[in-house]
Amino acid sequence: MRIILIGYGVVGQSLTDIFLQRKIENLRNYGFNPKVVAITDRGGAAINIKGLDLKRIQSIKKREGTVAADSVFGHRQMSGQDIIQSIEAEIMIEATSTNITTGEPGISNIKTAFNTGKHVVTTNKGPLALSFPTLIELAEHNKVLLRFSGTVGGGTPILEFAKKCLEGDRIKEIHGILNGTTNYILTEMAEKKVTFEKALESAQKLGYAETNPAMDIDGLDSAAKVVIIGNWIMNKKFTLKDVDIIGIRDITLNALEIASKKGKRIKLIGSIDGKPTVAPKEIERNDPLCVNGVLNAVTFVSEYAGRETIIGRGAGGIETASAVLRDLLDIKHHLANKILS
């Protein structure tokens, strides 16, 4: 299967690690033989229609900072758009960084991929948060598949759990801790009695939070995930602007103290229960949803099966890359059935 990888950051690099480590198992167990025909990063692209040597590309990326430095296969002038337009492949993986205001370059990359008949796996939340219904419609119209397991819960199969394991039941509400960074900060504040600023600093030191942490602490990242879950699992058509969002900047130690005395914890909760919201809420300390540190948790309330909570690490390069692998295998099975039908 020929793959174009757009964006070669932590997730992209972890994915090539998996391809290299799991080559034999992937082929033997799933008949999956990925050939990465092009990789792009901020410096340009590397292209080989016969499949790039991933070991070589990884070492060039580490040494030179960009895959375009490859003396044989590198192209400094080529953009992701150029590649998607001109290179033949079955799949485009959109792994550029999330832009929650414009969704670009992700949205354009995905549209071009659809237009040229490529299936898409995205780990980029921006395009989905801003135009989920549009992208789903375009994918169906162009008869290609769009997969995005890595956008919610990292490696934790939150979307698949709801979509496949709860098939047939009606999910009425969804509540979740969808952002590991804010959960870490809130946990630190509650347990070590440190201020919000101190906890944020510590999160940044550990690499959990970005230098510009607004996306996490203002609740935008959680809201993007609410959009994805709501559209995909509950079939509600809405985008980021429809979500009421309150972040955690104004949470005081005092508020945490009061909650604690009631046997509760304050968590940043994304909910779809009627209106989609993201806001800090008090929850019972023994609620399965009440996880600590960087963990994520989502509770599905369904008509017959009742409440199920799924807990796991919500981020990380290798975890998210494992979700991409799941998506790729899923597409492979779909394609094989289609080709042979």
Next chain:
Amino acid sequence: MKIIVMKFGGTSIGTGENIRNVANIVRNSSKKGDKVVVVVSALAGVTNQLIHEAEELTKGKEGRIQEFVKELTEKHLQTIDIAIENKKLKEETKHSAKKIIEELEKILIGICYVGELTLKTKDQVLSFGERLAALIVSATLRDYNLESQYFTGKEAGIVTDSKFGEANPLMNFTTHQVIERIKPLLKKNVVPVITGFIVANQDGVLTTLGRGGSDYTATILGVALDVDEVWIWTDVDGIMTSDPKIILDAKTLTGLSYGEAAEMAIFGAKAMHPRALEPVIKKHIPVRIRNVFNPKNHGTLISEGAKVESKEVVKAIALITDVSMINIRGAGMVGAPGSYAKIFRILGKNNINVMMVSTAVSEANISIIIRNNQLERAMSTLEIALLGRDLANKITSEDDVCVIAAMGANMKGSLGVASRIFSAVAKKKINIHMIAQGSSELNISFVVKERDGPIAVSAIHEEFNLNK
């Protein structure tokens, strides 16, 4: 007196000098009392320019039209300047050429504004190359004091179905019209010059003959007029025993059967497309491939009885490069009805043409030869569909191979041909990767590494004394 259809390709009429050479050839036949019907392609390079321009214009770059029209006009006017000596005739022809190009310009502007190029419109655009060539060649014949008139294939009476881009002739209708329109001219000693490739459907809408092109027009006219021979004038002496670039002492074949000629289509542009041979096979009209730059040579005669002339079983050897071999292995295919069908359906759905196939009776593997530029798509699709589902457990490919095809009608029923071929190759210590022989027995094909190709061809060429 013979009636001969002569087709001249793009290189034969590539320059003014070449067109005079063509006129001379026609005049010489005329002097001998033969009646000649001329079929022409567009001037060398023009067809590709027209397609390219029309495709670019769908992107709406109107500015290019002027420059292109200027370039095209200059090319044809320069050709006229050299081809025609008579001043009055020269000016008349230039005027007509400009008129034709003006018409083209309008269509190009239309494409630019509409922003699309349907097969129907494409056929229209393409027709201008041949129309200009027919005008110039006909005028040059007149410059040589021959009576001549030029026609499009449509005006000559060729009628096809409406499959734009690859139309099929309605032979009986065509024959009726061609006899009515062209035969009287021959009686009056007029040389008709007819555009190749360009024809029309029953409503008069232009169509093109697609693969086979101008050669096809020549054979259609040959059959309609029931001519004695169809001559395809090209820039080589005829069909050769092998590619002279590989085998320096390759010889021109004097005679070939229709079946052999069809097999040799894989030699490339120098041989005729089997589609173009179809009409003449039924009517037993001989076709001769001749060299416009060496008219003394009689070329290669393709006809019904030609095969008996040769004693040797192998007549020609082709080397086909730019191919890849795919090997599909898996115990799952053994005794499973439909497993090969699946493979071919997958490739067919993806527009991948299978050139050669070989399987063992054990059914555990199949080898396929396809064009190089389709390898990546073929491999990817086959892997997605077959791997991981008990249909195949290993799919590999080799892109450094070539196919060698040994051909000859006398192979049929001859013993030991394969043994001679493979012994000759084995003596050069060349390993054979795959073998196929069709039930027609006109051809044995096998696969070797690309680097061994020329050596193997030359070994067989020697074994069958083709250089003698």
